[in-house]
Amino acid sequence: MEFIEVDLSASDSGEGDPKASKEDEGVADVPENNSKTGDMEEPNLEATEQQEPRRSERATKRVPPARQKGGRWTYVLVYVDDLVLCYEQERNSTEIMLKLRQNFEIKDLGPISHYLSIQVKKGKDESFLLKQRQKIEEMLQEFGMAEAKQVNTPMTTDHLKGQDDNTPLPDNQQYQRAVGKLLFIATVTRPDIAAAVGILSKKVANPSQRDWNRVKRVMRYLKGTVDARLKLPRGTSMELIGFVDADWAGDESDHKSTSGSLFIYNGGTISWASKKQVVVAMSSTEAEYVTADSACQEAITH
Incomplete structure (x- = not known):
């Protein structure tokens, strides 16, 4: 699978907002970004209120985030006006680019190397390395x-x-x-x-x-460890593997346990969590069951 980064802006400037419309059909729910282009804003723990993104009426000019043609998938990853096309066949991405150009002024930035403050490098084994x-x-x-x-x-x-x-x-x-x-x-x-x-x-x-x-x-x-990379290898196993563990009563202030989980798909780590449990487990077995329950909920979403 290949990745191409695209910078998108409205072709008819002054009409609508190219950065919005979370309600558009087939478009993922994307938060507003007030930082510079290409950088996702980190959590603001000082903020007490969040402003809702402005909305647009240009729903008909959106491209679905994923499509299948000839048994091959193509995904469109959207963050405000930065898009990434993930495709298996180049001709599929070419068709999507043509559809985008009919409605937007876009700039093809070529193979992805930097996206939302993430440096992306393709390894010799065709895996993707993120840092x-x-x-x-x-x-x-x-x-x-x-x-x-x-x-x-x-x-x-x-x-x-x-x-x-x-x-x-x-x-x-x-x-x-x-x-x-x-x-x-x-x-x-x-x-x-x-x-x-x-x-x-x-x-x-x-x-x-x-x-x-x-x-x-x-x-x-x-x-x-500034150069440590998260590796997403290329493979065909399509196997989801999960690991869970719990630290029973590890916090001596309230005797609550901490749940930990990690999921690997196709050889690459795709999801992880470390979260304090909301209940006080009466045994290490109970703490493990609570952890397994939350991990199963995460697995179902994948």
Whole structure:
């Protein structure tokens, strides 16, 4: 399967909004993006309200996000005015490009290499390698961690049990910005920091100096693994494999467990999660069942 990036804008400027219409038939629900083109905005933990994207009446000028012709699939991935065509046969993508040009002014950016702050590289084995080096380096520079010493793990195993320096931070805004950026990176390409960031995100309302030190540790870990890539290999197995686990009563403050899950499809990691359970499990078996239940719900969606 090949990927082509396309930049799209309205051909009849002044009529409608090319960045909207979540209700258009066959078009995925896409959030509004207020950042510069090509960069998806990371979670804003300071915001209390979200503005709904503006809507357009140009529903008839939309291309369905996926189509099948001759037994071959072609997908159109849409984020505001940035599109990615994923196709098995080049002639199918050519037909879609012609249909797009009938209604929009578009620019063919060629084989995908950078999309929504993700660097994409095609390996010699035709696998796709994803990383966010630029996003990580910008974050390190913003928080003064560009020259920090590297560490081998994102968090120590005794974090939840530690009692060092619980002095509340005088201002939690910096902590919120840092965790928001880490959440974005963890969600998109870095499952290895998902558990650590999930734990730290619970403290955004009232973080301590200890929590801030742990946030900086995650940044130091990312500094040493800035070129780590998420691999999506080419294959034909079409097999979905899931892994689940639970940390029974790992949080000593409320004795709740943490669920962890990871799914691999066709040899590539496509979904992962680390989430605190809402109930207090009375045994390790119960904690595992709760984790398995949430993982099954995720598997069904795939």
